Amino acid sequence: MSESKVLCEQVIAGGWNYSRIVKRGQKIRLTDIEGGANASLMCYNAHNFTERFNLGDTLKIQHICRIAKNCCLYGDMGRILLSVVEDTVGWHDPLCGCTHASLIKERFGEKDYQSAHNDFYRNGYDSLLVEIGKHGMTKRDFTELVNFFSKVVVTSDGKMTFVENNSKPGDYVELRAEMDTLVVIDTGMHPLNPSKEYLRKPVKVELLTCDIAGAEDPCFTWCPENGRGFINTANYNL
Amino acid sequence: MFTKYLESTLKEEDACYVEDVAAGKGWLHLIKKGQIFRILDLKGNQAVDTLFINANDPSERYSVQQTVQRQANCLVGVGTKLYSNDDNPMLTVIADTCGDHDTLGSACSCESNTCRYSLDKRYMHACRESFLKVLLETPNLDKRDQVNNLNFFMYVPFDEKGNLNFADGISGSGKYVEMRAEMDVFAVVSNCPQLNNPCNAYDPTPVRMIIWDSKESV
Numbered sequence: 001m002s003e004s005k006v007l008c009e010q011v012i013a014g015g016w017n018y019s020r021i022v023k024r025g026q027k028i029r030l031t032d033i034e035g036g037a038n039a040s041l042m043c044y045n046a047h048n049f050t051e052r053f054n055l056g057d058t059l060k061i062q063h064i065c066r067i068a069k070n071c072c073l074y075g076d077m078g079r080i081l082l083s084v085v086e087d088t089v090g091w092h093d094p095l096c097g098c099t100h101a102s103l104i105k106e107r108f109g110e111k112d113y114q115s116a117h118n119d120f121y122r123n124g125y126d127s128l129l130v131e132i133g134k135h136g137m138t139k140r141d142f143t144e145l146v147n148f149f150s151k152v153v154v155t156s157d158g159k160m161t162f163v164e165n166n167s168k169p170g171d172y173v174e175l176r177a178e179m180d181t182l183v184v185i186d187t188g189m190h191p192l193n194p195s196k197e198y199l200r201k202p203v204k205v206e207l208l209t210c211d212i213a214g215a216e217d218p219c220f221t222w223c224p225e226n227g228r229g230f231i232n233t234a235n236y237n238l
Numbered sequence: 239m240f241t242k243y244l245e246s247t248l249k250e251e252d253a254c255y256v257e258d259v260a261a262g263k264g265w266l267h268l269i270k271k272g273q274i275f276r277i278l279d280l281k282g283n284q285a286v287d288t289l290f291i292n293a294n295d296p297s298e299r300y301s302v303q304q305t306v307q308r309q310a311n312c313l314v315g316v317g318t319k320l321y322s323n324d325d326n327p328m329l330t331v332i333a334d335t336c337g338d339h340d341t342l343g344s345a346c347s348c349e350s351n352t353c354r355y356s357l358d359k360r361y362m363h364a365c366r367e368s369f370l371k372v373l374l375e376t377p378n379l380d381k382r383d384q385v386n387n388l389n390f391f392m393y394v395p396f397d398e399k400g401n402l403n404f405a406d407g408i409s410g411s412g413k414y415v416e417m418r419a420e421m422d423v424f425a426v427v428s429n430c431p432q433l434n435n436p437c438n439a440y441d442p443t444p445v446r447m448i449i450w451d452s453k454e455s456v
Contacts, residue, residue: 055302055386056344059402061353065312065342066400076366078349091400095312095342097303100325125325139297140382142323153398158313158338160306191307229353 004208012039012187014200017127019134019184021046022207024237027085027176028183029206032149035169037201038190039148040098040124042132043073043081046180049137051075055094055144061225065154067092067146070222072178072229079233080226081181083219085210086174089167093147095160098124099191108198121198124188131184148173149203150190162192176210176219178233244316246333246416248274248450255449261442262431264368266376268293269419272454275329276416277390277427279336281443283407285392285430287345287365289385290320290328293422296378298322302341302386312396314339314388320417323385328423333416336409340389342402345369346432355434368428376424389430390415392437406436418452 007026011033012018022028023046030039045051054076059065061074069087072080084092104123113120125142132141151166175183189199213220213230220230250256254273259265261284269275277286292298304321306312314320316334319327347366351359366384373379391409396402431442 050381054344054350056342057347057350057353060343060394060404061350063402064400065396065402068400074350074353076347076349078347078352095303096307097301100304102325125323139323144303144386154312154396155398156395158311160310160312192310225353228357231357232349232352 002211004210007207007209009204009206012185012203012205014202015122015188017131017186018205019131019182021180021182022177023180024177025210025212027174027208027210029172029174029208030148031170031172031204032167033169033202033204035167036165037167037187037203038150039203040128040145040186040188041148042128042143042145042184044182045075045081046182049135049141049182051077052143053081058094061229062223065095067094070218072219072226073146074229078229079236080178080229082175083178083213084173085176085219086172088171089149089173091151091166092173093150093152093190095154096147096152096190096192098128098145098186099188100125103191104198122188124186127186127188128184131186135182147190152192160192162190162194176213178213179237242315242337243335244333245335246276250448252450253448254451257447258444259427259429259447260444261429262363262368263429264372265427265447266372267425267447269423269425269449270455271419271422272452273419274416274450274452275419275425276414276448278414278446278448279391279409280411280446282411282413283391283409283439284443284445285432285437286390286445287387287428287430288390289369289387289426291379291383291424291426292322292328293424296383298324298326299383299385300328300388306341312341314341327420329417329419331415331417336391336413336415338393338408339415340392340394343389343392343394343404344386345428346430351434359434362433363431365428365430369426372426404435404437407439
C-alpha cells in the first residue's frame with residue numbers, strides 16, 4: 001500500500017457550497033474543525049451526470065439506514081461512486097435532506113444580504129442548486145444527499161431523532177472515488193438540528209492520492225453485495 | 239404521530255377513473271388538485287412504486303428527504319403530507335388500511351439486482367425499466383425525473399442500530415391507501431415485477447388505480 005499524499009486543501013466556510021471532481025485513485029478527507037459540523041453531500045459520475053447517487057440502492061444493497069466506515073455510496077447503475085475508507089465519527093445521516101429557505105425562515109426569521117451582507121442566512125437547497133448549476137445541471141438534477149457528521153436515529157415506528165454531539169472537533173471521514181466523481185457539498189446546518197440559533201460550521205476538505213481497491217479491500221468485503229458492486233465498477237472503469 | 243388505519247367513505251362506483259395495472263407495467267396519469275387518488279392492492283402483498291411530478295412544472299417532484307424531514311418520520315401513513323423538492327405539500331394521505339408504507343427502498347433495477355442477488359440476475363424485469371418507459375413516452379420527462387420513489391404496500395423494517403431489511407409484506411387483498419392532491423400532479427407508477435425478494439410474495443399481482451373528483455377539482 002502506498003502512502004497517501006495531500007494534493008490540495010481548503011476550508012469550506014460554514015453554510016457554504018463547494019464542488020470538485022475526485023478522480024479514481026484519489027480520495028477526499030472531510031474534517032469537522034470545530035465539532036458539530038454538517039456536510040450535505042451529493043455525487044455524480046463526472047463523465048455522465050445522469051449517473052448519480054441513488055439513496056434507495058445505497059440503503060437496500062447494504063441493508064443500512066446510516067452511513068459509516070466501509071459503506072459505499074452507490075449510483076443508480078449498480079456501481080459505486082464513493083466508498084467510506086476512514087471514519088472517526090461512526091454515523092452519518094442519509095435520510096433527512098437539507099434545509100430550505102422556508103425552514104430557515106420558520107425557525108430563525110429572515111436575515112438577507114442587504115441587511116447583513118455575508119452574514120445573511122443561507123440554506124442547503126439553494127446552495128446545492130447553485131453549485132450543481134455551475135456544472136450545467138438544473139433543478140431536475142437535484143437528488144438525494146448524505147449529511148456527513150450528523151446522526152439521526154430511526155426507531156421501528158419510523159420516528160427520527162437528531163442526536164447531538166455526534167461529531168467532535170477534528171473528527172474526519174475519507175471518501176475514496178471508485179470512478180471519477182463530481183462531489184457537491186454544502187456546509188449548512190442539519191434540518192433536524194434543534195439548535196435555537198442558526199448554525200454554520202466550517203469543514204476542511206483535503207484531496208489525497210490513494211490506491212485502487214482490490215478484492216481484499218474492507219469496503220469490497222464488507223458484504224457480498226459490495227463485492228459485486230466493486231466488480232461492476234471495475235468493469236466500467238476498463 | 240399519525241393514525242395508523244383509517245377507512246375511506248368513498249365508493250368505487252362514484253369514481254371518475256378506474257384502471258387495473260398488471261404487474262410489470264408502468265402507468266402515468268394526471269391527478270388534478272382536489273381529486274382523490276386510491277391505490278388498491280387487489281391480491282395482497284404487492285409493492286407499488288410511485289413517483290409524483292408537478293404537472294405544470296416537472297422540475298418540482300416528490301422528495302423522500304423533504305417528506306421524512308417534515309414529519310420527522312420515515313414511514314407513510316394517514317396524515318402524511320408528501321412534500322416536493324421545493325418544500326411544498328403535493329398530496330396528503332387521507333385514508334389507509336395497510337400502514338407503514340416504505341419511503342427508503344425505492345425502485346428495483348436490473349443493475350442494482352446484480353449487486354443485491356447475483357451478477358446473472360441482470361436480465362429480469364425491474365421497476366426502473368417500467369418507470370423509464372413511461373417517463374420517456376411523456377413529453378419533457380426523462381431519467382432525471384426518476385428520483386427516489388415511494389413504495390406503497392411494501393414493508394422495509396429498520397432499527398436504531400442503522401439496519402434495514404426487506405421483509406414479508408403486511409398488506410393483504412383489498413387493502414388500500416388514499417390521498418388528496420394538493421396540486422396538479424402526474425402520478426407515475428411501476429407495479430413491481432421483483433421476483434428475488436418477498437416484497438411481492440414472489441408472485442407479482444395487479445393493482446387498481448381509482449380517482450374521484452371533488453368540488454375543488456371539477
